[in-house]
Amino acid sequence: MSASQSKAQPSEPPVPQGLRAGPVYLDYNSTTPVDPRVTEAMLPYLTAHFGNPSSGHHYATQPRDALARARRQVADLIGADKDEIVFTGSGSEADALGVIGAVLAHQSPGEIHVITQATEHPAVLEACRTLHRRHGTHVTYLPVGAHGRVDPADLATALTPRTALVSIMTANNETGVLQPIDELATVARRHGALFHTDAAQAAGKIPVDVTRLGVDLVSLAGHKIYAPKGIGALYVRSGVPLEPLVPGGGQERGLRAGTESVALAVALGAAADLARLEINSGGPDRLTGLRDRLHRRLAELLPGRVTVTSPPAPRLPGILHVTISGVRGDDVLAATPTIAAATGSACHAGSPEPSPVLRAMGLNRTQALSALRLGAGRWTTPADTDRAAQALAATVHALLTGAR
Known part of the structure; x- marks a missing residue:
């Protein structure tokens, strides 16, 4: 987590102990940390x-x-x-x-x-x-x-x-x-x-x-x-x-x-x-901004390879679900230990088969296996999204180079 996350201002929600060290957490849709106030x-x-x-x-x-x-x-x-x-x-x-x-x-x-x-x-x-x-x-x-x-x-x-x-x-x-x-x-x-x-x-x-x-x-x-x-x-x-x-x-x-x-x-x-x-104080807008920022950074670093799986359908503000052509999502995450994210639902974690959700949407097997689900949440910062994009892009480049 970034330094800004570990030094919350009085007006900000207190940071859970589990987020004060370790990888950038982008799996909020799998589970959220318990808010200290809770x-x-x-x-x-x-x-x-x-x-x-x-x-x-x-x-x-x-x-x-x-x-x-x-x-x-x-x-x-x-x-x-x-x-x-x-x-x-x-x-x-x-x-x-x-x-x-x-x-x-x-x-x-x-x-x-x-x-x-x-x-x-x-x-x-x-x-x-x-x-x-x-x-x-x-x-x-x-x-x-x-x-x-x-x-x-x-x-x-x-x-x-x-x-x-x-x-x-x-x-x-x-x-x-x-x-x-x-x-x-x-x-x-x-x-x-x-x-x-x-x-x-x-x-x-x-x-x-x-x-x-x-x-x-x-x-x-x-x-x-x-x-x-x-x-x-x-x-x-x-x-x-x-x-x-x-x-x-x-x-x-x-x-x-x-x-x-x-x-x-x-x-x-x-x-x-x-x-x-x-929600009443603009939380959804903040998460939408983080989601879109992460998408922009990834698209800039991986030109022509990043595709959002569901535009222009309305989406939750915090989830960025993309496919990255040329690589498998599980390979990307396994080689990027500084990021905690998922290839899809945690309900299907560990399955080598492509997501039934993505197949039902018409994605072929290769496309479905190239998916990443990146979920921002209450303690995600702009610096986190930038760091995540850079780390993921570096991994993708390394995997593509190694595949040649």
Whole structure:
């Protein structure tokens, strides 16, 4: 990290200890460091306020109040009511509860039709496959164009009287492409289908308002917005029926049993508050500037070799997803230890096969294997982007020279 990152000014967010040394971190879309202010907020609920929030005595009061406050903070981030927030153990669990829970709420899940997309997050894809395998639920996987977006006309064509649920993620976790969720949700609503969106990559980075979007179910993940891993949430619009995947004592309105982790819920609430303030103070514009600066530097240093995978589709402000012709992305990163980045989703890390997302967008195998996902975040500086571009370009030149 640059010196400017290790010497934050009083008006700047404090730098996490883990970022004060080591490579330039450009993998914020895989996971974010825990913001020290989030850590500070959760600590009392690991020490002093240990009680079970469902108990009826003195030691439950502070945890119960903190849980309610955290629920309200998460709701405020996405324009929901606090009673519509269900805490989960992860974004993937929120996806499973939203998708599987919505289908199992029907008496005959085998007669239900679900629609998703070819480039959806693995948590949703596996939930759909599970429904098909166990219950015979029919699933349609919509194609995406070269820019990675679902055409609302394709959704309208795919809908049938049996369609109960449509699940399309807000922002792709590899390319950062934003889907036209409001248009897609409108199409689904006209046909009487529920609409679920995995907003783990988008919420806290861009404005996400459940009323404006017209959605019924929204998944969130704490570790994408500077809270710890192991906490997520599902927005469930009032009146939407769900079958719990974890039945038990009735916590979380009976939708997710198990004594809540108050400390982790508090962390997610604090992170949601910070994210909301950052969005309102120009955070997305700052990240867009960093993303575009990194792209310019790479293009200057590697003329004719750098291609953004999804223009002109709208994208998340922090993700630069590019292909670099003539080299493999994993070779570039392996030979550039001063940069911490990814070739694609961390959900597929270690796989020698090209990204299914990129193949669905029409990239051939060679192009898909040349991809890099570079993600800026809260503590990324302009100096970091310049250093990253120079280091990556030097590696590419070395690999190309060695290949001759």
